[in-house]
Amino acid sequence: xxxxxxxxxxxxxxxxxxxxxxxxxxxxxxxxxxxxxxxxxxxxxxxxxxxxxxxxxxxxxxxxxxxxxxxxxxxxxxxxxxxxxxxxxxxxxxxxxxxxxxxxxxxxxxxxxxxxxxxxxxxxxxxxxxxxxxxxxxxxxxxxxxxxxxxxxxxxxxxxxxxxxxxxxxxxxxxxxxxxxxxxxxxxxxxxxxxxxxxxxxxxxxxxxxxxxxxxxxxxxxxxxxxx
Amino acid sequence: xxxxxxxxxxxxxxxxxxxxxxxxxxxxxxxxxxxxxxxxxxxxxxxxxxxxxxxxxxxxxxxxxxxxxxxxxxxxxxxxxxxxxxxxxxxxxxxxxxxxxxxxxxxxxxxxxxxxxxxxxxxxxxxxxxxxxxxxxxxxxxxxxxxxxxxxxxxxxxxxxxxxxxxxxxxxxxxxxxxxxxxxxxxxxxxxxxxxxxxxxxxxxxxxxxxxxxxxxxxxxxxxxxxxxxxxxxxxxxxxxxxxxxxxxxxxxxxxxxxxxxxxxxxxxxxxxxxxxxxxxxxxxxxxxxxxxxxxxxxxxxxxxxxxxxxxxxxxxxxxxxxxxxxxxxxxxxxxxxxxxxxxxxxxxxxxxxxxxxxxxxxxx
Numbered sequence: 188x189x190x191x192x193x194x195x196x197x198x199x200x201x202x203x204x205x206x207x208x209x210x211x212x213x214x215x216x217x218x219x220x221x222x223x224x225x226x227x228x229x230x231x232x233x234x235x236x237x238x239x240x241x242x243x244x245x246x247x248x249x250x251x252x253x254x255x256x257x258x259x260x261x262x263x264x265x266x267x268x269x270x271x272x273x274x275x276x277x278x279x280x281x282x283x284x285x286x287x288x289x290x291x292x293x294x295x296x297x298x299x300x301x302x303x304x305x306x307x308x309x310x311x312x313x314x315x316x317x318x319x320x321x322x323x324x325x326x327x328x329x330x331x332x333x334x335x336x337x338x339x340x341x342x343x344x345x346x347x348x349x350x351x352x353x354x355x356x357x358x359x360x361x362x363x364x365x366x367x368x369x370x371x372x373x374x375x376x377x378x379x380x381x382x383x384x385x386x387x388x389x390x391x392x393x394x395x396x397x398x399x400x401x402x403x404x405x406x407x408x409x410x411x412x413x414x415x
Numbered sequence: 416x417x418x419x420x421x422x423x424x425x426x427x428x429x430x431x432x433x434x435x436x437x438x439x440x441x442x443x444x445x446x447x448x449x450x451x452x453x454x455x456x457x458x459x460x461x462x463x464x465x466x467x468x469x470x471x472x473x474x475x476x477x478x479x480x481x482x483x484x485x486x487x488x489x490x491x492x493x494x495x496x497x498x499x500x501x502x503x504x505x506x507x508x509x510x511x512x513x514x515x516x517x518x519x520x521x522x523x524x525x526x527x528x529x530x531x532x533x534x535x536x537x538x539x540x541x542x543x544x545x546x547x548x549x550x551x552x553x554x555x556x557x558x559x560x561x562x563x564x565x566x567x568x569x570x571x572x573x574x575x576x577x578x579x580x581x582x583x584x585x586x587x588x589x590x591x592x593x594x595x596x597x598x599x600x601x602x603x604x605x606x607x608x609x610x611x612x613x614x615x616x617x618x619x620x621x622x623x624x625x626x627x628x629x630x631x632x633x634x635x636x637x638x639x640x641x642x643x644x645x646x647x648x649x650x651x652x653x654x655x656x657x658x659x660x661x662x663x664x665x666x667x668x669x670x671x672x673x674x675x676x677x678x679x680x681x682x683x684x685x686x687x688x689x690x691x692x693x694x695x696x697x698x699x700x701x702x703x704x705x706x707x708x709x710x711x712x713x714x715x716x717x718x719x720x721x722x723x724x725x726x727x728x729x730x731x732x733x734x735x736x737x738x739x740x741x742x743x744x745x746x747x748x749x750x751x752x753x754x755x756x757x758x759x760x761x762x763x764x765x766x767x768x769x770x771x772x773x774x775x776x777x778x779x780x
Contacts, residue, residue, distance in 0.1 A: 378627040406666040
C-alpha cells in the first residue's frame with residue numbers, strides 16, 4: 188500500500204526530529220523543510236498527502252504560507268502552534284487549515300489528528316449515512332438514531348449536528364459554524380451556537396456535562412470526535 | 416508594597432506643595448492673632464518664643480522651603496506687629512535688632528536641622544525596608560528556581576542514565592526513568608504556563624476577548640481536565656438552574672477555575688471534598704471554589720494573591736497561580752475574595768458583573 192507522505196514545515200530541528208521519529212514509526216513517509224520558501228517549493232514539486240505547518244517560521248509567517256498553499260494545494264494542512272494563541276489558531280482555521288495541534292503536544296494526539304485528517308480527505312463525499320459508536324445520522328432522510336432509538340431534533344439542531352459530523356474530527360470555528368447554519372449576518376451571534384450546542388448535547392450525549400461527541404475547543408470552536 | 420509614606424511613624428503623609436505654603440501662611444497668621452490677643456499679658460520678647468515654637472512645629476511636618484517661608488514671615492510679623500515702634504518695620508533699640516537677627520537665625524537653624532533629621536530617618540527606614548524586600552524576593556526566587564530546576568534536573572539526569580552505554584539498565588528501570596522524564600516535563604510545562612500568564616498580565620497589553628459563555632460547559636470542561644488530580648477527592652458541583660449566558664473570555668476563565676481548583680487539590684488532604692458553585696444573583700456571576708482543608712492563616716489573607724506567595728509549609732508551586740487568578744478576574748472587572756469556612760477549609764469567591772442573555776431556549780421546530 189502507498190505510504191502517506193507528510194511534509195513538516197518547522198524551523199526547529201528538535202521538533203523536526205521528533206516528528207520524523209513519531210510519524211515514521213506510524214508508517215508515514217516524512218520529509219521536512221525549515222523555511223517557508225523551502226516548504227512552498229517542496230509542496231509544489233512533490234505535493235504531499237498532508238502538511239504539518241508551524242506558524243512561526245523564520246522567513247515568512249505561517250499564515251502567509253497557508254494562504255499561499257491554499258491557492259492550489261487542497262490536501263490537509265495541520266497547524267502546529269505554540270500555546271495561548273487562540274486568535275492565531277482561529278485565523279488559520281478560517282484561512283483553510285484543517286486542524287491544529289498545540290505545542291507542547293502529546294505524540295499520540297498528533298498522530299490521531301494526522302490520521303483523522305487523512306481519512307477525512309480520502310473519504311468520498313457522497314456518503315448517505317454516518318455511523319459513530321452509538322449514533323447514526325442518515326443524511327438523506329435527515330434521521331438521527333442514538334442506540335437504535337430515533338432522536339427528535341429541530342431543523343437547526345439537525346443542521347448543526349450534520350455539519351459537525353460531516354466534518355468529524357475537524358475543529359470548526361464559531362465563525363464558520365454561525366455563517367454555515369445561520370448565514371453571513373449571524374457570524375457574531377455566538378449565543379445561538381451556545382444554546383443549540385447545549386440542546387444538542389442533551390439529546391445525543393450520554394452525559395451532556397461530559398460530552399464525548401461534541402467537544403469544546405476553548406476560544407476556538409467545536410470538534411465532533413469521530414470515534415467510529 | 417514599598418511605600419515609605421504609608422509607614423507609620425511620627426510623620427504622616429505630607430500635603431501637596433501648594434497647600435504646604437498655605438498652611439505656613441495661615442499658621443503664622445493664626446499665631447500672630449493669638450499673640451495679639453495675649454498682648455496685654457506677655458512681653459513682645461515672649462511673642463518671639465511663641466512664634467519660634469510655631470515654626471519648629473511646622474518644620475516637623477512640612478518641606479524645607481515652606482518652613483523657610485514661615486521663618487521669614489514670622490520674623491517680619493514679629494518686627495512689624497510687636498517690636499516697638501509697632502506697625503512699622505523699623506526697630507528702635509539696637510538690642511531688639513540683635514534679637515530679631517538671633518530670632519531669624521535660630522528659626523532657620525531649627526528648620527534646617529529638623530529637615531535633616533527627618534531625611535536621615537527616612538533613609539534608614541527605606542534601607543531597612545529595602546533589606547526586608549530583598550530578603551522576601553530572595554526567598555521567592557529560591558522557590559521559583561527550585562520549582563523550575565527540579566524537573567529540569569530530573570530530565571537531564573534521567574536521559575543521561577538512559578543514554579549512558581556503560582550502565583546496563585533493566586526494562587523496569589528504563590520505564591521508570593522515562594516516566595520520570597514525562598512527569599517532570601508536564602510539571603515544567605505547568606510552571607512555564609504560569610510564568611507566561613504572569614508576563615502576559617504584566618505586559619500592559621493584556622486584553623481579554625469576551626464572547627458568550629455557558630458557565631455549565633466552562634465548569635465541566637475544567638473539572639474534566641482536572642479529573643486525574645480530582646480522583647483522590649470528592650467533587651461537588653452545584654450550578655444554579657437556568658443560568659443565563661455570560662460575556663466572558665472562555666480561555667481565561669478556564670484558567671481562573673483551573674488554578675483555583677488545582678490550588679485546592681495541592682493544598683488540601685486527599686479524600687476531602689472540593690465544592691464548585693456557580694450562581695447568578697443581583698446581575699452578577701458568582702463562582703465559588705471551596706475545600707475542606709486547613710484553611711489559610713488569617714494573618715496571611717492579604718498576601719495570598721501576592722505574586723510568589725507561598726503558605727507556611729507549602730508543598731511547592733511557584734506561588735503564581737492565585738495572583739494570576741486575581742489578575743484575570745480583574746481583567747473582567749471582577750473581584751475575588753477569600754474566607755475561611757466555619758468548620759474547616761477555605762473558600763474563594765469570584766464575582767463578575769458582565770453582559771448576560773437569557774436566551775436559554777430557542778424554538779425553531
